Amino acid sequence: xxxxxxxxxxxxxxxxxxxxxxxxxxxxxxxxxxxxxxxxxxxxxxxxxxxxxxxxxxxxxxxxxxxxxxxxxxxxxxxxxxxxxxxxxxxxxxxxxxxxxxxxxxxxxxxxxxxxxxxxxxxxxxxxxxxxxxxxxxxxxxxxxxxxxxxxxxxxxxxxxxxxxxxxxxxxxxxxxxxxxxxxxxxxxxxxxxxxxxxxxxxxxxxxxxxxxxxxxxxxxxxxxxxxxxxxxxxxxxxxxxxxxxxxxxxxxxxxxxxxxxxxxxxxxxxxxxxxxxxxxxxxxxxxxxxxxxxxxxxxxxxxxxxxxxxxxxxxxxxxxxxxxxxxxxxxxxxxxxxxxxxxxxxxxxxxxxxxxxxxxxxxxxxxxxxxxxxxxxxxxxxxxxxxxxxxxxxxxxxxxxxxxxxxxxxxxxxxxxxxxxxxxxxxxxxxxxxxxxxxxxxxxxxxxxxxxxxxxxxxxxxxxxxxxxxxxxxxxxxxxxxxxxxxxxxxxxxxxxxxxxxxxxxxxxxxxxxxxxxxxxxxxxxxxxxxxxxxxxxxxxxxxxxxxxxxxxxxxxxxxxxxxxxxxxxxxxxxxxxxxxxxxxxxxxxxxxxxxxxxxxxxxxxxxxxxxxxxxxxxxxxxxxxxxxxxxxxxxxxxxxxxxxxxxxxxxxxxxxxxxxxxxxxxxxxxxxxxxxxxxxxxxxxxxxxxxxxxxxxxxxxxxxxxxxxxxxxxxxxxxxxxxxxxxxxxxxxxxxxxxxxxxxxxxxxxxxxxxxxxxxxxxxxxxxxxxxxxxxxxxxxxxxxxxxxxxxxxxxxxxxxxxxxxxxxxxxxxxxxxxxxxxxxxxxxxxxxxxxxxxxxxxxxxxxxxxxxxxxxxxxxxxxxxxxxxxxxxxxxxxxxxxxxxxxxxxxxxxxxxxxxxxxxxxxxxxxxxxxxxxxxxxxxxxxxxxxxxxxxxxxxxxxxxxxxxxxxxxxxxxxxxxxxxxxxxxxxxxxxxx
Numbered sequence: 001x002x003x004x005x006x007x008x009x010x011x012x013x014x015x016x017x018x019x020x021x022x023x024x025x026x027x028x029x030x031x032x033x034x035x036x037x038x039x040x041x042x043x044x045x046x047x048x049x050x051x052x053x054x055x056x057x058x059x060x061x062x063x064x065x066x067x068x069x070x071x072x073x074x075x076x077x078x079x080x081x082x083x084x085x086x087x088x089x090x091x092x093x094x095x096x097x098x099x100x101x102x103x104x105x106x107x108x109x110x111x112x113x114x115x116x117x118x119x120x121x122x123x124x125x126x127x128x129x130x131x132x133x134x135x136x137x138x139x140x141x142x143x144x145x146x147x148x149x150x151x152x153x154x155x156x157x158x159x160x161x162x163x164x165x166x167x168x169x170x171x172x173x174x175x176x177x178x179x180x181x182x183x184x185x186x187x188x189x190x191x192x193x194x195x196x197x198x199x200x201x202x203x204x205x206x207x208x209x210x211x212x213x214x215x216x217x218x219x220x221x222x223x224x225x226x227x228x229x230x231x232x233x234x235x236x237x238x239x240x241x242x243x244x245x246x247x248x249x250x251x252x253x254x255x256x257x258x259x260x261x262x263x264x265x266x267x268x269x270x271x272x273x274x275x276x277x278x279x280x281x282x283x284x285x286x287x288x289x290x291x292x293x294x295x296x297x298x299x300x301x302x303x304x305x306x307x308x309x310x311x312x313x314x315x316x317x318x319x320x321x322x323x324x325x326x327x328x329x330x331x332x333x334x335x336x337x338x339x340x341x342x343x344x345x346x347x348x349x350x351x352x353x354x355x356x357x358x359x360x361x362x363x364x365x366x367x368x369x370x371x372x373x374x375x376x377x378x379x380x381x382x383x384x385x386x387x388x389x390x391x392x393x394x395x396x397x398x399x400x401x402x403x404x405x406x407x408x409x410x411x412x413x414x415x416x417x418x419x420x421x422x423x424x425x426x427x428x429x430x431x432x433x434x435x436x437x438x439x440x441x442x443x444x445x446x447x448x449x450x451x452x453x454x455x456x457x458x459x460x461x462x463x464x465x466x467x468x469x470x471x472x473x474x475x476x477x478x479x480x481x482x483x484x485x486x487x488x489x490x491x492x493x494x495x496x497x498x499x500x501x502x503x504x505x506x507x508x509x510x511x512x513x514x515x516x517x518x519x520x521x522x523x524x525x526x527x528x529x530x531x532x533x534x535x536x537x538x539x540x541x542x543x544x545x546x547x548x549x550x551x552x553x554x555x556x557x558x559x560x561x562x563x564x565x566x567x568x569x570x571x572x573x574x575x576x577x578x579x580x581x582x583x584x585x586x587x588x589x590x591x592x593x594x595x596x597x598x599x600x601x602x603x604x605x606x607x608x609x610x611x612x613x614x615x616x617x618x619x620x621x622x623x624x625x626x627x628x629x630x631x632x633x634x635x636x637x638x639x640x641x642x643x644x645x646x647x648x649x650x651x652x653x654x655x656x657x658x659x660x661x662x663x664x665x666x667x668x669x670x671x672x673x674x675x676x677x678x679x680x681x682x683x684x685x686x687x688x689x690x691x692x693x694x695x696x697x698x699x700x701x702x703x704x705x706x707x708x709x710x711x712x713x714x715x716x717x718x719x720x721x722x723x724x725x726x727x728x729x730x731x732x733x734x735x736x737x738x739x740x741x742x743x744x745x746x747x748x749x750x751x752x753x754x755x756x757x758x759x760x761x762x763x764x765x766x767x768x769x770x771x772x773x774x775x776x777x778x779x780x781x782x783x784x785x786x787x788x789x790x791x792x793x794x795x796x797x798x799x800x801x802x803x804x805x806x807x808x809x810x811x812x813x814x815x816x817x818x819x820x821x822x823x824x825x826x827x828x829x830x831x832x833x834x835x836x837x838x839x840x841x842x843x844x845x846x847x848x849x850x851x852x853x854x855x856x857x858x859x860x861x862x863x864x865x866x867x868x869x870x871x872x873x874x875x876x877x878x879x880x881x882x883x884x885x886x887x888x889x890x891x892x893x894x895x896x897x898x899x900x901x902x903x904x905x906x907x908x909x910x911x912x913x914x915x916x917x918x919x920x921x922x923x924x925x926x927x928x929x930x931x932x933x934x935x936x937x938x939x940x941x942x943x944x945x946x947x948x949x950x951x952x953x954x955x956x957x958x959x960x961x962x963x964x965x966x967x968x969x970x971x972x973x974x975x976x977x978x979x980x981x
Contacts, residue, residue: 015057015064016227016256021218024048025065025191032157032189033072043157045183049210050193052220054366055257058193061220062161065191074189075155081167083369084315086200088403089432090123091316092172093144096160097124100151116143119644122430123171125397134606135644138683140431141175142646148179149186156187164365165194170202171432177206222254232273235263240273247278251285257364258285264345293346293367294374300340303329307337308346311360312372313383317391317400318360325390326383346371384408388419398423402439410445417448421459428463431644436463454482458493465500472500491517491526492607495533499609502537503648505689507727511537511544525567531557532570536611539574539581540727547764551578563595566605570612572596577615583768583804586623593619603636603653604643610636614652618730622770624806626660626841627920633657651680651690659697659731663808665843667705667881674698692729695720696736704844706884708743715740721753732757732772739777747781754778769797770809776816783820790820808845811836815849818856826856834869844885847876851889858896867898918942919949 015022028046050058062078069076079095101109101124109126110117119135120143121127135143152158162168162176176192183190196217199207210217223231229245252258265284271277286292297305310326311318324334338360341347348361362368375383388404402423405416420439427436440460448456457479461472476497480490494517501510511534518530535554538544558575561568576592579585593616601613617632637653640646655677661670678694685691695718702711715721721737734757741750757774761767769776775797782790794817801813811833818829830853837846850873858866870889877886892898914935921931928942935942 015060016230017223018057018061018064018220021050021061021220022064022068024218025068028189029068029072029074029159032159032187033074043187045152045186045188045190047180047183047209047215048189048191049217050191050220051196051217052193053197053255054195055255055364056220056222057256058195058220059163059364060256062163062191062193065159066161069159069189072157074157074159076159076161078161078163080163081165081169082316083167083365084313084372085403086167086169087406087435087438088169088399089171089427089430089435090125090169092162092168093123093175094125096162097144097147097151101126113143113147115642116146119143119431120147122426123432134428135431136647137171137174137431137433138680139644139646140171141178143644144175145179145182148188149182152186152188158186158188160188160190162190162192165192165206166196166198166200166203167365170200170434171430173203173206177203177209180209181212223249223256223259224254225249228252228254228259231259232263235260235267236273241275243275244273244278244281247275247281251282257366261345293370296344297346297371297374300344303327303333304337304340307334308341308371309375309379309383310387311347311362312368312375313380313387313404314360314391317396320358320360322387322390322394323360326387381407381409388416392419397426399426399435406438406442410447412446414449417443417446417452417456420446421456424459424463433463433465451484454479454485454489454493457482458489458496461493461500462496465496465503470504473497473504476500487523487526491529494530495607498533498537502540502727503688505687505725505727507537507541508543511541525565528567528571532567532574532612535571535574535578539578539615540611542725542728542760544764547766551582551765554578558592563598566608569596569598569601570608573601573612573616573619576619580619580622580804581766581768581771583771583800585803586805589619590623590625593623597632600635603639603649604645610649610652614656618656621660621663622768622806624808624840624842626664629660630657633660647680647684648688648690651677651684652693653677654680655690655694655697658701662697662701662704662844664841665845665847665876665880665882667701667844671698671701671705671881674701687723687725689725689727689729691718692725692727692733696729696731696733699736699740700731703739703743704880704882704885706882706887708740708884711740712744730771732761732774734760735772735774735777738774738781742777742781747785751778751781754781767800768804768809769801769813770804770806773797773812773816775800776813779816779820787820791817794820807836807840808842811840811842811849812845815845815852818852823860827853827860830856843876844880844882847873847880847882847885849873850876851885851892854889855892858892858898863896863898866896867893870898915945915949918945922946922949 025048028048031044031046034043050061052058066076066078077096077100079092081092085091101112104112106127109121113120117126119139123140123144165173165176168176176190180190196207225246228249229240229242232245232248233240248259248262252262262281262285265287266273266281269280269284271280287296297308306327307323307329310323310329313326314322320334320338324331324337327334327337329337338347342349345363346367348363351357362371372380384404384407388401388408391404392398392401398419402420405420408416420443424436424439424443427433427439437460440456440463443456444453444460447453457475461475461479464471464475476493479485479493480497485493494514498510498513501507501513514530514533514537518527518534521527521530535550538547538550544550554571554575555578558572561572563569563572572592573596576589576596579592580589596612596616601616602608603610603613613632613636617629617636620626620632621629633653633656637650637657640649640653654673658670658673658677661667661673674694674697678691678698681688681690681694695714699711699714699720702708702714715737720733721740725733734753738750738753738757741747741753754774754777757772758778761772761774766772775793779790779794779797782793794813798810798813798817801809814829814833814836818826818833821829830849833849834846834853837849840846850869852873854866854868854870854873857863857869870893874886874889874893877883877889918931918935928946931942
């Protein structure tokens with residue numbers, strides 16, 4: 001790859017007074033490449049940062065790193081931030097990665113990038129399909145992580161150099177900051193250089209990277225008097241006297257760049273390096289920097305000055321032809337200007353490795369900055385306008401053109417409006433919403449035509465939805481007030497406004513916004529859409545005043561809908577969820593959930609959102625059909641990942657999939673999924689719904705695994721329990737916190753929490769113990785202090801569970817009631833609990849019931865029956881990963897002397913992976929035809945499979961649920977090959 005360092009092509013000069021830095025680099029290169037310099041060898045990666053003021057020799061140091069890495073056979077990628085390109089999203093990323101992709105075709109790029117192509121192609125400056133959607137910034141960063149990791153492995157050892165990181169664009173710097181900790185695990189050395197005082201305010205995480213790597217950035221200090229004297233004598237001759245060298249050090253302050261430039265000027269002037277010429281030395285020193293450099297430029301003539309200005313305005317896009325056009329020069333004048341500017345060390349010498357490259361590069365960033373700032377303000381604006389037209393005509397793209405438009409004065413120019421809007425769309429496709437926002441904010445100042453203002457405000461609001469939801473709300477409300485507003489656009493604005501309010505935990509405002517739109521709608525389809533949105537946001541509110549009335553309206557409306565169109569299906573889905581939460585019969589909830597599904601509900605529909613598809617999937621889970629729920633979640637997660645949505649949507653997906661596994665009793669898998677969801681939620685932001693969901697579910701899992709201290713640590717870390725979210729969260733956060741208090745022995749505090757839960761949920765009609773078993777937990781807290789009241793709560797929980805009708809809900813409620821009963825009644829209730837839970841998919845609840853039943857039988861003087869249940873409970877607890885429950889079972893077996901008993905295998909252990917999948921579906925009530933469709937085979941094949949399964953497990957279709965309730969899930973998304981006929 002070509003050397004992109006400043007002053008490319010200059011002869012190599014040994015670095016002075018950088019021995020410590022170079023020794024560290026050599027150590028890192030040895031760790032990366034091994035002790036031999038043979039190409040292709042790779043070891044451990046690392047990180048190094050060089051920080052220093054302008055002119056301290058950072059670029060020269062990176063050049064030496066490049067030279068030493070090349071000598072060891074390393075692959076080298078390099079880039080640098082540009083003062084003029086800080087606002088161009090992914091400018092640094094493209095410098096690093098485009099050279100590796102430049103020679104390929106789109107087909108080759110797709111083969112290299114695989115499923116990441118449509119997500120990252122726009123960020124890399126490659127062509128991507130228009131149907132790829134808008135990836136979120138984290139999705140793009142994850143894709144870049146994958147590309148960089150793959151490239152590092154394939155081209156090891158790899159050295160990545162980034163100069164002037166303080167000028168890197170925000171998007172590239174955010175990616176680099178997140179990726180840098182991984183380099184230690186890769187055959188990659190990452191070396192960056194920057195000016196610490198010029199790092200942007202939002203780069204604090206980048207500035208702390210070295211500390212996170214367990215090191216500190218190398219702070220480059222000025223040269224000593226001896227080093228300056230060495231440079232003077234090397235350039236001007238050994239006869240340079242001590243007074244002259246001392247003065248050179250004094251006037252430059254030991255700044256390496258200024259020292260080298262000063263000695264070059266002295267050589268050009270042919271001054272003798274003696275004390276007699278110290279006055280001339282001081283005069284030349286002032287010309288090396290600031291106003292002196294500008295004066296030196298002006299002495300080269302007007303045409304040369306205009307050419308230099310044009311190059312400074314163009315920045316990284318500068319070529320001789322473009323700079324000449326911006327400066328208004330002909331071919332001969334521009335050729336002369338280039339030669340004279342290079343002779344004056346304002347432009348760098350041509351790169352000998354690329355003689356045909358006509359790109360222009362300033363000798364040093366200090367020179368580029370001085371030239372740009374010397375352009376008179378008015379003339380600079382005009383030159384940016386000229387550059388915008390030239391860049392546009394040259395085909396460099398709308399984002400390159402937009403950079404110059406952002407520097408122009410507003411002129412009500414329709415071309416500027418259209419170009420900036422196009423650039424904003426490209427930035428949104430690249431996963432750079434902040435860059436899009438800057439373009440659209442500038443459009444408003446242009447301003448656009450009256451009939452365009454609402455659309456621009458809508459686009460502006462959408463661009464800031466992920467980063468600044470409050471700003472989004474302001475823009476969208478302003479859009480609704482525009483006098484010229486198309487009805488379809490008004491509908492889109494209202495829905496996006498409600499979404500922004502909802503995601504900001506302002507559910508009441510979201511519901512009121514769509515309610516007002518529904519009242520004002522004259523179109524029946526629009527009214528139905530707004531009603532669907534209103535029902536949804538009200539369902540998430542914790543402060544809804546009359547939930548029962550809303551439920552009645554929803555039930556009446558859903559009764560007359562057939563599922564035509566998404567609006568009707570979303571309402572049907574909300575009706576199913578509402579029926580489940582209220583504790584209506586599960587069959588009712590399942591009916592509406594199935595009707596809502598239709599031919600599928602997308603999780604990534606930007607117009608409709610993912611909330612209702614998630615609620616529909618969870619309705620199946622709460623109704624004892626977790627296999628169907630997992631199928632929907634797997635498809636939704638895959639859809640999010642395919643589109644690069646790796647923020648809150650993916651967090652919810654992993655978290656709630658983990659919740660399903662938890663309710664099935666697969667606690668180890670559940671914990672892994674929820675922790676993944678929490679990591680993503682932490683990246684998105686704090687005290688947001690995605691985080692509350694993950695924290696609450698993780699606490700429940702840890703409590704079920706007997707790891708109460710870990711659960712308490714999570715709660716303390718996130719201040720869980722201290723803040724009640726404004727949105728409905730499931731499992732209910734206050735109820736989960738009360739479970740933690742119970743586990744900690746804080747019964748009185750748990751009781752107070754649960755009473756408040758009841759006061760909050762009862763008036764809303766949210767009475768399903770399968771969704772929130774607050775009454776069952778409250779009964780447990782009151783067992784010793786108020787047994788009669790505890791029994792009333794438990795009995796009411798059983799009544800409600802029987803009304804809902806699922807085996808898991810009834811079994812759980814009976815077990816809770818047994819805890820407040822005595823004698824034979826307790827034994828009877830626990831036996832009934834086990835019987836119901838054996839017919840359910842609730843593996844962990846079954847394990848708990850078995851252990852409780854075994855303990856009760858032992859205390860009743862029935863040791864043989866107790867041993868049977870305790871061993872079954874122990875086996876189930878071990879399979880679930882419920883270590884605390886398993887220990888409890890072992891403790892009672894030990895105390896009663898009921899050991900040993902040979903561990904047993906469950907009948908389903910003998911099933912193949914495909915047979916376990918089919919058994920699971922059959923247990924959920926799937927017909928042979930439906931199973932055959934899922935497998936891609938015929939009914940007779942499924943019939944033979946089922947016969948084999950029943951023969952192996954000694955059971956029939958009706959007896960399968962209790963056998964597979966606590967078995968690992970075999971997701972329909974990853975099926976084994978279907979059996980041959």
